[in-house]
Amino acid sequence: MDVKKDVVKMEDNSTNIGCGFSSSPFSGIFDFCEGEKSSSLGFMELLGAGQDFCTNSLFDYLPQTPSMLPSLAPNFPKTSIMAKECSDYSLNQQPATPNSSSISSASSEALNEEQTDNKGAADQDEEEEHDQPKTKKELKAKKASQKRQREPRFAFMTKSEVDHLEDGYRWRKYGQKAVKNSPFPRSYYRCTSTACNVKKRVERSFNDPSIVVTTYEGQHTHPSPLIPRPTLTASASAQPNISTTFAMPSMPRTLLSHHYQQQLQPFNFCNYVNGGSPTANASGTGFHSERRFCTPATGSAMLTDHGLLQDIVPSHMLKQE
DNA sequence: CGCCTTTGACCCGCGC
């Protein structure tokens, strides 16, 4: 899979179309939301992130985001590279369903890579016997050169005062670097679970310091060790939060759909997209704009897999189509 | 003591 360099590189290549963050390197993410009309946070606010509760919990939505993108972005090609990176991933994905045991090609790649990593380590030991590298550094360099394949990455913007958002996993910070042309450093985290190669980078948007950009790379090989956050409803607390299917790099497949349908029902999806107040009450008209996202081509797909929308939009409204 | 962050050094890829 052709994975783009990374979010920062995207800054150079993205096509800013002046929506939401007019000068943001990530504005492309808004394009497929017809973002010139979106109020500010674009994609994440579409997910309800504009509301306070989302700050530390929006990662609950992320697992389904890739399958959502094609539905939201019939004219994807014009979007920026950040969005394209998402599409690169999503287009190769099978829709993730809780019962699905299929793992996408991308995910398989990740797993395979992990396996080959282990194998590589074994080979390394073997190699060391025959062709002894002189120094530890040489060994490291050799190892590094053996695997330069990047895992699929997925970047998200979050409006938050906290840099490191709780996402249900434990992370160990292993580096921090100053970002060129930005006063804010970028932090590098690795999943603390053994044999789990997932990494994430956290940085603040240069254009809007209130926004945290989190980039995930890799795929967790284990369920979340933490409950993502305290449950908000009694019914939700009775549900398992994590299934064993991982179809999304780095994020667990969560099963909070019903829970968040409840949470999001008052959220006026359409009005928000169109720049209206997110606090507007949910009238039936609120989902009118959903039609814009569900083109005839994508509409049929929505019947079988609503992607993120099925978490956001009550099912009866989806059926209204 | 274990886990975590901090931070300088190092490596690598890429553009010129």
Place this chain on the structure above:
DNA sequence: GCGCGGGTCAAAGGCG
């Protein structure tokens, strides 16, 4: 080939 910038390592120190 060189320099720059991103990414990673690993030692040191902090904290509970």
